[in-house]
Amino acid sequence: MIARLALLGFAVFALEANAASATPEEDRSAFVQTFQQRFPGVPLDDYVHGGFMFNRASRSHYDDIMAFPPFLGDIERGKVLWDTPFRNGRTYAQCLPDGGRNLAGTYPRFSTAEDRVITFEMLLNRCRRDNGEPEYRYDDRATMGVLTAYARSLSDGMRMDIKVDGAAALAKYEEGRSLFFRRIGQMNFACSNCHLDNAGKVMRMETISPAVGQAVHFPVFRGGDELYTLHMRYTRCMMQVRAQPFPAGSEAFNNLEYFHSYLSNGLPMQASVYRR
Amino acid sequence: MFSAWVVVAALAAPALATAADLPGRAIAHDQEKGNCLACHRMPADPGAETAATLGPPLADIKRRYPDRAALRAQIWDAGVKNPATIMPPYGRHRILTESEIDLVAEYIHGL
Numbered sequence: 001m002i003a004r005l006a007l008l009g010f011a012v013f014a015l016e017a018n019a020a021s022a023t024p025e026e027d028r029s030a031f032v033q034t035f036q037q038r039f040p041g042v043p044l045d046d047y048v049h050g051g052f053m054f055n056r057a058s059r060s061h062y063d064d065i066m067a068f069p070p071f072l073g074d075i076e077r078g079k080v081l082w083d084t085p086f087r088n089g090r091t092y093a094q095c096l097p098d099g100g101r102n103l104a105g106t107y108p109r110f111s112t113a114e115d116r117v118i119t120f121e122m123l124l125n126r127c128r129r130d131n132g133e134p135e136y137r138y139d140d141r142a143t144m145g146v147l148t149a150y151a152r153s154l155s156d157g158m159r160m161d162i163k164v165d166g167a168a169a170l171a172k173y174e175e176g177r178s179l180f181f182r183r184i185g186q187m188n189f190a191c192s193n194c195h196l197d198n199a200g201k202v203m204r205m206e207t208i209s210p211a212v213g214q215a216v217h218f219p220v221f222r223g224g225d226e227l228y229t230l231h232m233r234y235t236r237c238m239m240q241v242r243a244q245p246f247p248a249g250s251e252a253f254n255n256l257e258y259f260h261s262y263l264s265n266g267l268p269m270q271a272s273v274y275r276r
Numbered sequence: 277m278f279s280a281w282v283v284v285a286a287l288a289a290p291a292l293a294t295a296a297d298l299p300g301r302a303i304a305h306d307q308e309k310g311n312c313l314a315c316h317r318m319p320a321d322p323g324a325e326t327a328a329t330l331g332p333p334l335a336d337i338k339r340r341y342p343d344r345a346a347l348r349a350q351i352w353d354a355g356v357k358n359p360a361t362i363m364p365p366y367g368r369h370r371i372l373t374e375s376e377i378d379l380v381a382e383y384i385h386g387l
Contacts, residue, residue, distance in 0.1 A: 186369050187364045187371070188369060189362060198362065201330045202327045202328050202330065203314050203328060204313060204328055205326070208330075
């Protein structure tokens with residue numbers, strides 16, 4: 001694969017051309033190699049900082065804000081939702097293995113029984129449903145948004161560990177992968193055009209983050225106070241390219257998240273970070 | 277309607293107008309229209325605020341594009357020259373109208 005990249009000289013084509021044959025692990029290492037050649041000396045764990053990984057000044061701005069995050073109130077609200085028992089007296093912690101600790105980094109998972117990808121957010125909704133509570137909307141900041149800001153923090157520090165086992169799981173991964181590389185919208189961009197080909201470059205005032213490291217640190221608080229789940233961020237990027245976005249919680253986004261999260265395997269989870 | 281008015285205004289503009297006065301400037305800078313500053317710096321236009329590095333700075337254009345039609349073609353569909361480009365195909369995808377592209381090309385030509 002590396003030889004292939006060097007031969008073609010242009011990483012995207014190598015990655016794209018291998019669409020059918022690449023295994024998830026080959027994909028991940030091709031992404032990582034591409035970025036590491038382009039950004040020598042940046043430790044892989046720093047990729048969780050997205051656009052902030054490229055420049056010392058913007059990184060210290062980030063560190064300053066993270067020292068006293070303006071979004072602590074939202075995480076606190078999420079903790080209240082998490083701790084408040086359902087009407088039947090049970091709690092999320094009772095519903096999930098190990099009280100929900102070190103779990104978010106193993107999602108999305110493929111469910112053979114249901115032949116579909118299950119995200120961490122779906123898991124939380126299942127907990128609600130199984131305990132007789134109405135499910136939350138996937139794009140609702142005040143409920144699912146803050147709930148995951150807290151629930152995901154229970155996995156802080158664990159390493160992302162996504163598994164794609166078997167042909168049926170691989171098919172969902174491939175669906176996500178093909179959305180990532182597909183040019184869409186009036187602007188005619190693929191996710192890969194920005195987050196693979198042009199990571200590290202500046203779009204107007206924002207440094208574009210590499211795809212590796214993006215899935216480990218959601219939700220983000222843009223401007224310090226505007227919560228975005230990962231799917232809400234997908235929606236925003238699709239709107240920016242003037243494509244008809246898929247809704248948060250849609251199957252297309254679940255599959256995209258499956259592929260996208262695999263790319264961050266091995267990186268440390270860190271829920272709720274500041275973004276510009 | 278608006279663009280027809282702009283065309284007339286452009287034709288009426290004095291030959292020595294600076295780039296900053298041209299009606300194509302507003303279209304090029306407007307985030308809902310050309311949004312060129314998302315990707316390009318324009319060093320000759322002091323009002324063009326951006327830190328973009330996605331595309332090359334638009335500078336010294338007249339010398340490099342003596343033929344304005346070639347410049348217009350680049351804006352209409354950058355994919356012709358470079359199929360892997362990320363520059364949006366303003367004409368082919370009707371992001372701008374034909375007359376808006378004329379005006380943008382006129383402005384860019386002066387940079």
